[in-house]
Amino acid sequence: MDVYNEPRIFYITPSQISGKYYLDKVIYPNMQHNYYWSNHWDDNFYIDLAYAGFISITIEDNEGNLLLLPEIQFAYSVLDFKDLHISNKVEKLIKKGNFKFTINTHLDEVLENIIEYHPDNWLYGEYASMLKRLYRKRNNPYGFRVISVEITAPNGELVAGEVGYVIGRTYTSLTGFSSFEKQYNNYGTLQMVLMAKLLEHNNFAFWNLGHPYMEYKNRLGAKIFTREEFLKRWKVARGERLAL
DSSP states (O other), rough: OOOOOOOOOOEHHHHHHHHHIIIIIITTOOOTTOEEEEEOOHHHHHHHHHTTTTTEEEEOOOTTTTEEEEHHHHHEEOGGGGGGOOHHHHHHHHHHHEEEEEESSOHHHHHHHHHHHHHTOOOOHHHHHHHHHHOOOOGGGGGGEEEEEEETTTTTTTTEEEEEEETTEEEEEEEEEEEOOGTTTHHHHHHHHHHHHHHHHHOSEEEESSOOOOHHHHHTEEEEEEHHHHHHHHHHHTTTTTOO
């Protein structure tokens, strides 16, 4: 790999995304760059990034310090609920009903399982601590809320789950897990289908699934939107109130 031809990752500050000009004139039109980095672990900065359409992960520097890595993607995977596809296997699981679907019941356990199931996971350290703080807050800017989604087996074992956030009439997935045990095959997809149905029932505009070109998202019924197409919809839906 020729590192000199790799795209540069620019430092991003709270002031750069708090104003409309820099986003609209510098960041959004720049289709050569998608990743930025910051060492700010401020709750409101993270919320401002999310509101602007960034999805943030983490990266470690050469000294092992955890940095925030916000991405304004080149394209987004978006599920409109009318396009939701439910496989026969998931239909059978729903009819069987041998599970418990919950929201905001096991956040800590979901985060622990994400780390256990994904050794290369980026959601740990300051990032996990920040999500837990935001989860406990009820008066965040833009109505921002951290959400955990869970599927529990009859024996009480957590077998699938994810964490994400709500802004306006949008829900954005961050990451999740599902059990590797054969008896829980398709429970990860079950969790996503039930979440989609819940979002639709509660009048969400769409589900932002993040990175495109992943087959499981396509099978769910998601479509790929360019950055420009996505932001046009995002800017409307993020400011709308839910009819809950």
